Amino acid sequence: xxxxxxxxxxxxxxxxxxxxxxxxxxxxxxxxxxxxxxxxxxxxxxxxxxxxxxxxxxxxxxxxxxxxxxxxxxxxxxxxxxxxxxxxxxxxxxxxxxxxxxxx
Numbered sequence: 001x002x003x004x005x006x007x008x009x010x011x012x013x014x015x016x017x018x019x020x021x022x023x024x025x026x027x028x029x030x031x032x033x034x035x036x037x038x039x040x041x042x043x044x045x046x047x048x049x050x051x052x053x054x055x056x057x058x059x060x061x062x063x064x065x066x067x068x069x070x071x072x073x074x075x076x077x078x079x080x081x082x083x084x085x086x087x088x089x090x091x092x093x094x095x096x097x098x099x100x101x102x103x104x
Contacts, residue, residue, distance in 0.1 A: 005096035012092030019070040019088040031064035
């Protein structure tokens with residue numbers, strides 16, 4: 001098991017009520033191994049009730065990266081309501097704490 005932060009970088013942000021999370025792996029080898037592990041359903045399960053909608057994964061093999069759209073994750077959007085403090089930028093840091101089963 002490895003923490004994602006050991007093998008990748010992440011960046012995320014608000015897209016209305018949705019969150020965009022990009023994960024860039026430090027090598028093609030890690031990217032190739034992560035393809036079968038870091039699935040949309042795995043990411044949705046990891047974030048639990050924070051993600052009420054679908055999670056769609058886009059593969060960017062030329063960048064050794066995966067991009068996830070987490071739909072309906074900010075209860076109307078990070079800038080839409082004062083009641084909800086959720087911000088999309090926090091999801092990138094959160095995903096880096098995820099542990100995945102990847103060998104060296």
